[in-house]
Amino acid sequence: MKRRELLKSALGLSAGLIGMTALKPLYADDMMFKADPMFDVEPTKVTDRCYYFLAKDPEPSPDNKAFFNNPGFIVTSEGVVVIDTGSSVQIGEMVIRQIKKITDKPIISVINTHYHGDHFLGNHAFIEENPKIDIISHQATIDNIKNGGGEFWFGFMQRNSNDAISGTVITLPNKTVKGGETLTFGDTTLKIHQFTKAHTECDLLVEVVEDKTLFLGDVAMRRVANMADGSFPGTIETMKKARELNCVNHILGHGPHDSVAICDDMQTFCESIYLNAVKYYDEGLSPFEMKPLIMDEPFMKNVASKWPGYDATLGTFISLAVLEAEANMF
Numbered sequence: 509m510k511r512r513e514l515l516k517s518a519l520g521l522s523a524g525l526i527g528m529t530a531l532k533p534l535y536a537d538d539m540m541f542k543a544d545p546m547f548d549v550e551p552t553k554v555t556d557r558c559y560y561f562l563a564k565d566p567e568p569s570p571d572n573k574a575f576f577n578n579p580g581f582i583v584t585s586e587g588v589v590v591i592d593t594g595s596s597v598q599i600g601e602m603v604i605r606q607i608k609k610i611t612d613k614p615i616i617s618v619i620n621t622h623y624h625g626d627h628f629l630g631n632h633a634f635i636e637e638n639p640k641i642d643i644i645s646h647q648a649t650i651d652n653i654k655n656g657g658g659e660f661w662f663g664f665m666q667r668n669s670n671d672a673i674s675g676t677v678i679t680l681p682n683k684t685v686k687g688g689e690t691l692t693f694g695d696t697t698l699k700i701h702q703f704t705k706a707h708t709e710c711d712l713l714v715e716v717v718e719d720k721t722l723f724l725g726d727v728a729m730r731r732v733a734n735m736a737d738g739s740f741p742g743t744i745e746t747m748k749k750a751r752e753l754n755c756v757n758h759i760l761g762h763g764p765h766d767s768v769a770i771c772d773d774m775q776t777f778c779e780s781i782y783l784n785a786v787k788y789y790d791e792g793l794s795p796f797e798m799k800p801l802i803m804d805e806p807f808m809k810n811v812a813s814k815w816p817g818y819d820a821t822l823g824t825f826i827s828l829a830v831l832e833a834e835a836n837m838f
Contacts, residue, residue: 625661
């Protein structure tokens with residue numbers, strides 16, 4: 509299914525969503541049942557502490573049961589910290605099963621990097637496992653989920669997975685950070701970074717200091733996905749700041765882990781779109797007229813054109829860049 513069809517189906521949100529109250533056994537209700545368990549995905553080991561579950565597909569589908577992002581986890585001497593929980597209770601349960609194969613340490617904390625559903629809908633599984641667990645996010649993530657974002661993303665995943673997330677309860681984070689905090693879990697130091705609006709206005713980057721590893725969430729990826737909640741100049745600035753952390757490993761919300769080269773590529777991608785959009789806007793060109801010129805940029809032609817979503821979504825990205833440029837001019 510093409511991205512524009514996915515977004516169209518997501519906008520056709522229907523009734524039957526679960527409320528954002530305390531967990532109850534809603535699967536037993538006549539209106540709700542729990543879909544089959546998620547198939548197991550073996551975690552990828554990056555360092556002795558840091559792992560993630562690599563999703564091979566760029567979009568949710570019935571075949572992948574809405575598993576299209578990379579939940580991660582950090583094994584500390586005190587316990588396990590999970591970074592993003594996946595698109596459903598089923599995926600969250602799978603993550604818990606796989607973590608227990610790696611370590612017998614308890615799962616003691618969850619961090620949601622932002623409010624897109626593939627990063628928080630699995631929270632349900634962790635609250636069921638431990639009702640007292642800290643689920644950490646930016647306050648804006650909680651606000652967005654409360655104010656319709658939770659229902660939107662539940663419907664998006666449900667429709668595009670053929671109801672594979674049924675039984676998932678929209679479960680809010682319960683502890684907030686702003687960025688700049690240092691969290692210590694036994695032998696492991698996590699620095700929480702929130703530089704500026706990038707993929708969203710509230711992206712959290714999680715630095716594992718001892719391992720020189722950075723969990724980037726969705727601020728950088730080699731795919732042309734969703735910029736509707738983000739900022740091109742903000743992403744450019746975030747990539748510069750992320751590079752200054754001098755981390756060796758970069759774990760993404762989508763796609764294989766990488767070196768600092770991912771920051772270079774994401775910065776160049778956004779500059780190729782945004783700076784040219786500003787230039788061509790000043791020359792009086794429409795987004796439609798800009799598109800072939802931007803596509804002819806060396807990075808776009810030689811690198812970004814190979815990324816998932818490029819053909820279907822690049823025009824939308826250019827239009828969003830023009831809108832942001834206009835807003836910044838006036």
